[in-house]
Amino acid sequence: MKPRVLIKIGGRAFEGEEGFKDLAEALKGNPHSEVIVVHGGGAEISKALEDAHRKTTFVDGIRVTGAGDIKIVEGVLSGTINRRISEWLAENGITCRSMSGKTKSLFVVEPLTRKGRDLGYVGRIKKINPGVVLEALGKGEVPVISPISANDRGESYNVNADSAASALAGAAKCSDLVFITDVPGVLVGEKPRVRLSAREATQMIEKGIVTGGMVAKIESALEALRNGVPQVHIVQWQGADTLARVLKKKDIPGTTIHLSTEADARVRE
Numbered sequence: 642m643k644p645r646v647l648i649k650i651g652g653r654a655f656e657g658e659e660g661f662k663d664l665a666e667a668l669k670g671n672p673h674s675e676v677i678v679v680h681g682g683g684a685e686i687s688k689a690l691e692d693a694h695r696k697t698t699f700v701d702g703i704r705v706t707g708a709g710d711i712k713i714v715e716g717v718l719s720g721t722i723n724r725r726i727s728e729w730l731a732e733n734g735i736t737c738r739s740m741s742g743k744t745k746s747l748f749v750v751e752p753l754t755r756k757g758r759d760l761g762y763v764g765r766i767k768k769i770n771p772g773v774v775l776e777a778l779g780k781g782e783v784p785v786i787s788p789i790s791a792n793d794r795g796e797s798y799n800v801n802a803d804s805a806a807s808a809l810a811g812a813a814k815c816s817d818l819v820f821i822t823d824v825p826g827v828l829v830g831e832k833p834r835v836r837l838s839a840r841e842a843t844q845m846i847e848k849g850i851v852t853g854g855m856v857a858k859i860e861s862a863l864e865a866l867r868n869g870v871p872q873v874h875i876v877q878w879q880g881a882d883t884l885a886r887v888l889k890k891k892d893i894p895g896t897t898i899h900l901s902t903e904a905d906a907r908v909r910e
Contacts, residue, residue: 644888645675645778645815649806650726652823654878658729665733667884668783674888675778677813679786681802682722689717700755702857703763706799711762714799719743719787727785738777742766742790742800745773748808750790750798764790764798766805769812803861811868817887818865818873820858825877826895827851827859837898839866862898872899 654660668676686704690697693713698705706714719741727737742748750764777784788805790798803820810818826833827842829850837845842859845851851859855875862873874887876895886893 643673643675644817645677645813646817646819646884646887647677647679647806647810647813647815648819648821648884649803650678650680650821651802652821652878654821660878661726661729662733663878663881664884665730665735666881668730668735670881671884671888674884676884677774677778677784677786677809677815678726679788679802679806679809680718680722680726681788682718685722686714686717689713700758700760702854703753703755703760703801704799705760706762708762711797711799714762715789715797718799719789723785723787730783730785736782737785738782739785740773740777741787742805743795743797746770746791747773747786748788748790748800748805750792750800752792752798762796762798764792764800766790766800766808769808771809771812774809774813801857801861803858804864807861807865807870808868810865810870810873815870816872818862818870819884819887820862820873820875821878822858822875822895823877824855826875827855827898834896837896839863839898839900842898859898866898866900872897874898 687697690710690713695710723739727739730737747770748766749768751767753760753763753765774784788800788802790800792798827837846856846859858875865873874893874895874897879894
């Protein structure tokens with residue numbers, strides 16, 4: 642069976658076309674692997690909402706998304722960004738299939754609440770139907786996925802892209818989940834930890850060693866481990882050989898979080 646990797650795109654390396662040229666080279670250089678791409682687009686969403694004179698409110702880092710907002714958010718994610726990524730990869734020799742969480746009910750969601758507060762059209766994934774992704778992989782295509790999803794009634798909801806990547810990596814039985822970020826891994830002081838067990842990562846959150854956006858990233862990584870993904874990487878993009886280093890399990894940039902002991906296995910419970 643081919644190794645299957647899900648890459649969640651983020652960070653400044655992928656703000657322009659050059660990063661996607663690198664990614665295309667990485668995909669062409671590893672033809673015996675299968676790769677799934679999930680993307681977000683927070684900065685472009687904020688700009689589009691601002692241009693529409695709509696105020697943005699966040700609760701614990703999650704964007705409250707009203708009925709008028711979701712139309713704009715969906716247009717940015719499933720329209721502008723998804724189409725652009727697919728076109729850039731296609732122009733560099735990669736056969737892609739554009740899709741979102743709504744495609745053949747890939748993700749079915751329910752409303753997400755935080756501290757008892759209604760966040761509007763923000764969804765929590767309750768069901769995954771990975772068949773459309775596996776079909777694309779079987780045809781040699783790279784699925785490029787927007788996290789916009791729908792509930793049982795077909796209403797659109799925004800889903801955190803890290804959460805979507807974590808859930809899909811487990812459902813698609815990926816060997817690795819790679820979060821591309823702007824920082825060189827999980828930092829202790831100013832140095833990245835090369836490897837962390839799930840137990841160690843949990844303790845770092847509990848002790849306040851990691852803070853801010855990295856907490857949410859690690860929580861998504863732990864969720865992926867609970868979903869059956871053997872290891873999760875939090876890395877900066879280091880050029881076209883980044884994917885090869887992940888596949889070869891050698892000199893991987895950033896931090897790898899994994900289950901390694903009996904105690905760590907409790908994370909899945």
